[in-house]
Amino acid sequence: MPKDGIGASVKRREDPRFLTGRGRYTDDINLKGQAHVHFLRADVAHAVLNGIDTAEAAAMPGVLRIFTATDFAAVGGLPCGWQITDRHGQPMQEPKHPIMAEGKIRHVGEILAAVVAESVEQARDAAEAIVVDYEELPAVIDMKAACAEGAVKVHDDLASNLCYDWGFVEENKAAVDEAFASAAHVTTLELVNNRLVANPMEPRVAIGDYALHDDSSTLYTTSQNPHVIRLLMGAFVLGIPEHKLRVVAPDVGGGFGTKIFHYAEEAFCTFAAKQLRRPVKWTSTRSEAFISDAHGRDHVTKIELALDGDNNFTALRTDTYANMGAYLSTFAPSVPTWLHGTLMAGNYRTPLIYVNVKAVFTNTVPVDAYRGAGRPEATFQLERVVDKAARELGVDPAELRRQNFIRKDEFPYATPVAVEYDTGDYEATLNKALEMSDYAGFDTRRQESAGRGKLRGIGLSHYIEACGIAPSNLVGQLGARAGLYESATVRVNATGGIVVMTGSHSHGQGHETSFPQVIADMIGIAPDQVEIVHGDTANTPMGMGTYGSRSIAVGGSAMVRATEKIIAKAKKIAAHLMEAAEADIELKDGAFTVAGTDKSVAWGDVTLAAYVPHNYPLDEIEPGLEETAFYDPANFTYPSGCYICEVEVDPDTGQVEVQSFTAADDFGNVINPMIVEGQVHGGVGQGIGQALLENCVYDADGQLLSASYMDYAMPRARDLPMINVDHSCCTPCTHNPLGVKGCGEAGAIGSPPALVNAVIDALQRAGTDVGHIDMPLSPDRVWAAMNA
Numbered sequence: 001m002p003k004d005g006i007g008a009s010v011k012r013r014e015d016p017r018f019l020t021g022r023g024r025y026t027d028d029i030n031l032k033g034q035a036h037v038h039f040l041r042a043d044v045a046h047a048v049l050n051g052i053d054t055a056e057a058a059a060m061p062g063v064l065r066i067f068t069a070t071d072f073a074a075v076g077g078l079p080c081g082w083q084i085t086d087r088h089g090q091p092m093q094e095p096k097h098p099i100m101a102e103g104k105i106r107h108v109g110e111i112l113a114a115v116v117a118e119s120v121e122q123a124r125d126a127a128e129a130i131v132v133d134y135e136e137l138p139a140v141i142d143m144k145a146a147c148a149e150g151a152v153k154v155h156d157d158l159a160s161n162l163c164y165d166w167g168f169v170e171e172n173k174a175a176v177d178e179a180f181a182s183a184a185h186v187t188t189l190e191l192v193n194n195r196l197v198a199n200p201m202e203p204r205v206a207i208g209d210y211a212l213h214d215d216s217s218t219l220y221t222t223s224q225n226p227h228v229i230r231l232l233m234g235a236f237v238l239g240i241p242e243h244k245l246r247v248v249a250p251d252v253g254g255g256f257g258t259k260i261f262h263y264a265e266e267a268f269c270t271f272a273a274k275q276l277r278r279p280v281k282w283t284s285t286r287s288e289a290f291i292s293d294a295h296g297r298d299h300v301t302k303i304e305l306a307l308d309g310d311n312n313f314t315a316l317r318t319d320t321y322a323n324m325g326a327y328l329s330t331f332a333p334s335v336p337t338w339l340h341g342t343l344m345a346g347n348y349r350t351p352l353i354y355v356n357v358k359a360v361f362t363n364t365v366p367v368d369a370y371r372g373a374g375r376p377e378a379t380f381q382l383e384r385v386v387d388k389a390a391r392e393l394g395v396d397p398a399e400l401r402r403q404n405f406i407r408k409d410e411f412p413y414a415t416p417v418a419v420e421y422d423t424g425d426y427e428a429t430l431n432k433a434l435e436m437s438d439y440a441g442f443d444t445r446r447q448e449s450a451g452r453g454k455l456r457g458i459g460l461s462h463y464i465e466a467c468g469i470a471p472s473n474l475v476g477q478l479g480a481r482a483g484l485y486e487s488a489t490v491r492v493n494a495t496g497g498i499v500v501m502t503g504s505h506s507h508g509q510g511h512e513t514s515f516p517q518v519i520a521d522m523i524g525i526a527p528d529q530v531e532i533v534h535g536d537t538a539n540t541p542m543g544m545g546t547y548g549s550r551s552i553a554v555g556g557s558a559m560v561r562a563t564e565k566i567i568a569k570a571k572k573i574a575a576h577l578m579e580a581a582e583a584d585i586e587l588k589d590g591a592f593t594v595a596g597t598d599k600s601v602a603w604g605d606v607t608l609a610a611y612v613p614h615n616y617p618l619d620e621i622e623p624g625l626e627e628t629a630f631y632d633p634a635n636f637t638y639p640s641g642c643y644i645c646e647v648e649v650d651p652d653t654g655q656v657e658v659q660s661f662t663a664a665d666d667f668g669n670v671i672n673p674m675i676v677e678g679q680v681h682g683g684v685g686q687g688i689g690q691a692l693l694e695n696c697v698y699d700a701d702g703q704l705l706s707a708s709y710m711d712y713a714m715p716r717a718r719d720l721p722m723i724n725v726d727h728s729c730c731t732p733c734t735h736n737p738l739g740v741k742g743c744g745e746a747g748a749i750g751s752p753p754a755l756v757n758a759v760i761d762a763l764q765r766a767g768t769d770v771g772h773i774d775m776p777l778s779p780d781r782v783w784a785a786m787n788a
Helices: 015-021 122-129 171-180 226-238 264-276 286-292 375-393 397-404 424-437 439-451 474-479 510-525 552-579 603-611 673-693 746-765 779-786
Strands: 035-041 047-053 064-069 110-116 131-136 161-166 185-193 207-213 214-221 245-250 278-281 301-308 313-325 353-361 455-464 484-492 498-503 530-533 585-588 591-592 601-602 626-631 639-647 655-665 723-725
Touching: 015 626, 035 122, 035 264, 035 286, 047 110, 064 122, 064 264, 064 484, 110 264, 161 171, 161 245, 171 301, 171 313, 171 353, 185 375, 207 264, 214 226, 214 264, 214 498, 264 278, 301 375, 313 375, 375 397, 375 455, 375 746, 397 424, 397 455, 397 510, 424 439, 424 455, 424 639, 424 655, 439 455, 439 639, 484 552, 498 510, 498 552, 510 530, 510 552, 552 585, 552 591, 552 603, 552 626, 591 603, 601 603, 639 746, 655 673, 655 746, 673 723, 673 746, 746 779
Parallel strands: 035 278, 214 245, 313 353, 498 530, 655 723
Antiparallel strands: 035 110, 047 131, 064 110, 161 353, 185 301, 207 214, 207 278, 301 313, 455 639, 484 498, 484 626, 585 591, 591 601, 639 655
């Protein structure tokens, strides 16, 4: 095995170009004759749009054309990629999502008009001269009020503001209610999973280009899945055949889910470029990002846990209001349902579960997947209610969890919410985290903090995640309007070097490093002989992109399958070169050998022979060495882990400081430990940000109050402790060829409840009766709870 193959902490080969400013991001692309667009966006949340006067603006210097909704009359709306069927068997309400506001404004930031000019400055100046005639309406912001009878409707053509009322598993409901009626103890908790703005380092960018000579269009965009954007925009919005539409996503500076979706700006730039016969470019400002990028989370939940007299979990039920915003973003309906309800069993043997979700339209920016997408929401409510139950019962939170864990010998384990966990060892990760955090020595540290006038608390959470959503035929039955496979083409050059063209997309995950480790390990060559190509629909096979911690489990498995085909063909060629039986050929350390002999031929000699076909029968083996594979998983992968957080709280100010954080994860087999550790660090950082700092707030009129970094608090280095990470607890996935599980979202899933549990622990040890504080746990919220 190469020393830098699977399991080696190889340094990321892509980092030097990023760190030295040699990355090629979408905004770095400037095309000949390029024009620029500025979008005039709504500054009210809800209004009847009577008219838009562009006459004065159109006459201003540099203006090429001003577009409004009338220019898109023959164009489709932005499609939604998932249809939910409600608990009554009815399809969800699905309003049109126009490129620009049609007849009505539905959220602050919605596009009203687009000015295309020679420069950004000229376009912006002209936009200020546009006159918008509108009649403001009451804004629909509160989800429960939006569902009340007689509420103002966001979409007049819908029956109500309720997108769907989903129940899962509906046939369990009566049994769940009976279990609660007979329970020895019931713990109830009402909580909010706060709305977040993703804030990737690179804002969104789109450049449309049109080639008159062959009537083809190209979109350069900041996307996590360029093939999906090509499919959605080409087939459902602009009506461009896929072979006439190329989508390129070059280096992308972070996504966190918000760059999965198809946005109006992408369709506009592609459309306008053809209309004007010139490239059209848009680069989002950070202010625009706050009011146009899809937001995340925003759930209001009541959760109840029933226990018997021996503290065994007997039933769980939840009622959740999930904010959809003004329109359905690409995968929004799936997040609070199939990505959330199916994880409500967590790590526990709870026999009966019922989940109700009401998805609601409001006059806010659309809400969709954000790092974890439904799994953080499920884990937060479950781990908070378990912790609250432990405190009410007077038992150690760690031991209550241990008592109710699914046992190692019970796998595969079918949960009551329709998923089957293939492997896991939850006690192992719990024990590892307790050891790493010195859980037993907490009292000594608490007394030391008390000596400095601080309250110290410790909190833990145990999470499970479903990654690499699949298989396609199942999710199709659940409402998915896309396949969820991944693809790879492995091309071996005559001199032995390899180019892998993958449908996955890298925007911080380190694919250019970890993917070659897999191929190199299989063949026995150096990883630097393997090049990864991604992000361009013109030279990669149709793939679903990167999200949901799927890249190595799904994309990596596609590479393995394609490489297996390569090796099988190469063995046939080697057999002819060495005049041996194909069954006797072995590949190890970059050389083919005949078993039981000293005969061998190097990898490079076989690859050259593949393209110089002099020594094998062409009627049996065709020349060349290139293979493609599509991989559709049989199941999710189920990473899990235990996170432990220690905090200090200043009783005079309510300020919370994280003192230590421990993460013990089971990710199955690990390709590159260093990259995995970095993924956990980043996820924990975002989770701490949600728990302590970040909050997307609208007022009653639908104005976004936290629309800049002056009001939206992002975590800084001083807010984060050193994060102690371990992934030595390993139960390999049983249904993919690498035995891997996802890792990219785990930190953001397990960290918020661990931190909140730690703060509640600190306050209760100090004698308060605070049972819950909604995130973010800002100093004023903590102080108010302590002094209520």
